[in-house]
Amino acid sequence: MESIKLKWLVFGVLLNSIGMSFIWPLASVYLHNHLGVSLTVVGIVLLFNSLASVLGSYIGGYLYDRKNPYHLIIGGVITAMVSLIALIFFHGWPIFGGLLFLNGLASGWNLTIVNSIGTSITTVDSRYVFNMLYFAQNLGVVVGTSLVGFVYSISVTLLFIIASGLFGFFLLVVLTKYRPAANTHRRKIGDGLKTSWQRQTLPKPNALILTTFFISLLIIWTMYQQWVSNLSVYMTTLNIPLRNYSFLWTINAGLIVIIQIFVNWLARYYENLILQILFGVLMIMLSFIVLVFANTYLYFVIAMIVLTIGEAITFPTIPALVNTLTPVEAKGLYQGLVNSWSSAGRALGPLLGGIIIEARSYIFLFIVAAIAIFVVWLSIILVWRANHQQATIYR
Template identity: 70%
Template sequence: MKPVHEEMRTIDKQINLKWLLTGALLSSIGMSFIWPLTSVYLHDRLGISLTTVGVVLLFNSLASILGSYIGGTLYDKRNPYHLIIIGVSVATATLFTLIFYHGWPIFGILLFVNGLASGWNLTIVNSIGTSIKSLDARYVFNMLYFAQNLGVVIGTSIVGFVYSISITLLFVIATGLFGLFELVVIMTYKPAANVRRQSGSGGRVTQNHPALPKVNTIILTTFFVSLLIIWTMYQQWVSNLSVYMTSLYIPLKNYSFLWTINAGLIVLIQLIINWIARHHENLIGQILFGIAMITSSFIILIFAKTYPLFVGAMIVLTIGEATTFPTIPALVNSLTPIETKGRYQGLINAWSSAGRALGPLFGGIIIETWSYTSLFIIASLAISLTLILITLLWSVSQHRITFYH
């Protein structure tokens, strides 16, 4: 295995983080114009059954998984600049087509294509983030996470208003946002191609990828499975908690306000984490703390019958997600050599997308078979097991782990 200093390569010019964040923000706003209203539009406007809607959403998630994996794999072999242009172009073309053709079944087909492009673009953007050597990886991924969440806040806050005016206008604005994203990519992302020059020439990486140490492989696999479990449980907040709260006679607007709290706290927490990152570096400690907080949020839900307890659970959940989700890509980055960074960043998004796809179905089965309380207990236990497994595995193997820069 090569020493750490031999893994460090000189990059003549790096992509500016502000442009990477701008792209992530525009993409997130644009996508937030689509996913929140997919079910409502298909069911209420097009008269599609909820079962069919579920199938459409499942295939959209599967497309995102596929796009993430393919994008990450190609990142390690091809020119990232060309890859991001392809991904954004496909997304823009899909949204442009939706302006004129948004009936059934073309909407479902285009949603699948958009899912492919979404997974592809997210992975390529995150992978390009690994090439910014002038900044701490934790800071880069924290800021990407912040930009993506800010986009969700902006998009979801106005999508309902635009939808009430015209579904066509919704697609026009989304297309315009991705058109801006493409313009930013063409004008500012070209330095991303430099990372390929570190490992090969002519825009390709040599096929002799260094073998990843066995310990690193085991830890990475553990992280991926943990992401699957955590995201499966996290989706209960998105998909099933609203029904549970309304069954307790808590207004739906109060449930929506929980996500306003979530968005505001993420902004604050990211500022705090970035400050901590300048003085302390303990990625695994940060991840374990975050997973413990996510577990605690579900423990609170077991006993939650009044709105203040749901608010408390959301605060704890937000601290956990803002601490964990952007830190895992940073740690995975340090556990993988430059030749395979794209592949493993893609796997992060793929396993996370798989959890998001399985979440609603898993929760529905548990609720119908037992109860909401049973769901929260199972979620608490499952996430606790990932916390214990990661802690034990890291404690036993930390001295044999190979770190890369």
């Protein structure tokens, strides 16, 4: 049977990412400045948007192992498109908040289903698959966020129209190019296997390693969100212009492209996923150590370079390793958990960071982040050494 081509999965992630990047960057500004919603309520709305993404990721992964992935991705894209079309006509308060929740649900759902479909591609190394999906997701963020300010200055309605159009295009791609995903899934998972998996348990060594990864993702993303949510304020207190903070993310995007090319080349000759993850986590930790001493813009540039190296290696490699530790009957569930725990960290990050800053200081926050990620790094080493030889590897 014909299997789905990676290029169409990558293209789908790109369209999804651009469309979603038209929404989340403007949410705070639009709610507060345009609709007059208090910052506290804005924080609650964004928290529920993130929690919706967690829920969508988990449900999407759970259903992937039991239902036709072709139908699931169609449903997810239609849900996202409907929420955006509704925003064209109804973007007042409180309906905007409700539609943002629905949009978050679809976002987590779609990303998990696409990643889960990616586990069925066996023509190339799984690292290459997840590296390309991660690259497309980040490229979409760069394109979307670079355009959102310009389009928003013209009309917020135009933003929703363009985003709806992107998801309409995504739906067309899904309808015409994603059907082989159902064939591959049906060939690999018969009804008997779907039923029998519910009575099975994952081997204990696999479960311990996976649990460690999920908790690690929660902690790493919680700390990573400090770059997104609180660092801009800290930099302005040092009299560094906001445009310089924005340029850090331009550096981030450009470096991710370069690093992904290198990682994809490395994947042809080097297969030790755990060492890649450990190196990446160590680099993320070092970025916060640099921030502790940052008092000029150069330090922030160096810290961003170190952070980007870490994230570009860690975030696509963890789902690739999770893929090798989970049976085909449950790959969707565990890819969904990867996204769920990551989304939970993104939801928790701004709140936790704000509490620590108000209680102590920004420097204390950076120290806490570095220590927390070091504990993650050490935990991965200890759990992997104790369990990897007994773990079952799935292909």
